[in-house]
Amino acid sequence: MDRIDHKIITLLAEDCRRSLADIGAGVNLSPSAVNERIRRLTASGAIRRFTVEADPEALGLPVTAFIWVALAPDSDEAAFRSFAQTRPEISECHHVTGPWSYLLKIHSPSLAGIEAFLSTLKERRFLARSETMIALSSPVDPGFSPRGDL
Template sequence: MRLNDLDERIVHALAEDARRSYADIGTQVGLSAPAVKRRVDRLLASGAITGFTVRVDPAALGWETEAFVEIYCRRNTGPGDILRGLARYSEVATVSTVTGEADALVQVFASDVRHFERVLERIAGEPFVERTKSVLVLSPLLRRYTSGSPT
C-alpha cells in the first residue's frame, strides 16, 4: 500500500510519539479524532503500520557494546538460511541482505567486548558462514525511526 500525503503525515506523527492522542494528531493534520482513528485502523489492517512499540536505549538494558558484522556465506545459502541461523541470537538486533561483497549485515548488541567476541565466534561457527568482518560502534551519532520528512 502506498501512503497518500495525509496518511504519511499521520504516520510521521505516530513515529515521533505513538502515545499521542488521535485528537492531537488530528489537530496537526487537519482531521477530526475519529477520522484519524479510521485512517490508523486502515493503515494497521493494510499492513502499512505493523505495530506500536517502545524505543529503549540499549545501554539501559545492559547492552553497552554495539557492532555491525558483515557475513560472507558459503555457496547456495539463501536469505531464509541466514534468517533462521541468526534469529535465535538475542544479541542480534537486525539482519539484512546487502549489496557488495558481503551477503548480509548484522547489527549486534552485547554487554561488553568480551560478550561481543563470544557472540561473534558463535555466528562465525554457523554452518552457512564462510567468514565475518566486524566493526564496533564507538558513538552512535544519529538514529532515525522514520524516513523522509513530513509535508
C-alpha cells in the same frame, strides 16, 4: 496512502501516545476519522507496530557492532536467515550487494559477548569469513527494541 496518512505516521513516529484529538488537530480531521485511518494503516502493514525505542546501555547492552558476513559456500542460507530472526541480539540483518553476503547489527553486554556470538556463527559453519566493526558513538541511532525475551 495520501498526504494525510503520511503526516499521521510522522506524528505517531514522534510520539505514538498523543491523543487522536491531538493528531486530528494536526491534520484537520476528527478523532474518529484519524482512528479509522490508523486502523487501516495498521491493517495494511504500513504501520508495522507500536513500540518503544529503548536505550541499549540502560538495558545492559552498551556494545553495538556491525558484522560483515560472507556465508560459507556450502551453508544453508535459509537456516542462516531463520537463525538471524531468532537471535534477539541481532537487531538488523540485511542481505547486501558487494563482496559480503550479509550485514548484521548486534547489541551486546560486552566485547566478550561479540566474540561469543562470532564463535556461534563459526560453530554453525555459516561463516566463510567475517569482519567486525564496533560502533564508537552513534550520532543517529534508533536505539533498541527488544524482540522476544532476550
